Amino acid sequence: MGVIQIITPKSSVLAEKPLSRTKQVISAKDFAAKAHVPIQVYHNNVVVGYSKITAQNFAYESDTTTLFLRKIDMLWLYGKWNNLLLPGWNGYIERLSSNSMDFSTSRILFLPFIPQPASVYNTIYTTLLCALENAKRYGHDVTFDQPLYTEAREIVAAAP
Numbered sequence: 001m002g003v004i005q006i007i008t009p010k011s012s013v014l015a016e017k018p019l020s021r022t023k024q025v026i027s028a029k030d031f032a033a034k035a036h037v038p039i040q041v042y043h044n045n046v047v048v049g050y051s052k053i054t055a056q057n058f059a060y061e062s063d064t065t066t067l068f069l070r071k072i073d074m075l076w077l078y079g080k081w082n083n084l085l086l087p088g089w090n091g092y093i094e095r096l097s098s099n100s101m102d103f104s105t106s107r108i109l110f111l112p113f114i115p116q117p118a119s120v121y122n123t124i125y126t127t128l129l130c131a132l133e134n135a136k137r138y139g140h141d142v143t144f145d146q147p148l149y150t151e152a153r154e155i156v157a158a159a160p
Contacts, residue, residue, distance in 0.1 A: 001123050003113075009105060009106070042125035072096065112130075121151065124152050
């Protein structure tokens, strides 16, 4: 499983140890030894985490729903409803923010690769432990993509 870390602003990235540039090709075995993440075994064979999560229906009323939408959202929705020639949502936001100078550049870092299938609980558990250690060290939030989030959420909910 491959994991990336996105840090904003880019300047907040703290280099732990500078990497020296090399002209020699490192063997895959040597590279794997340096970036090795030991697999942690998830001992809960019968995961019951979902049973601890409660879900509720939300009774949204039409006026309540509009409170969640910003004026800019409503303008785009009106334009689409009125068949105006507008780009898709991403293009619309990109166009609106093209003159904005208030932004931060992010830095994307590749974290050590875990040579296991992403859907295996041991892999997700190992990733959670690595992410927790990283979050404690740097004080940031951790997110997962949707398919892995559900399994990660189940593991966290099953924890004592």
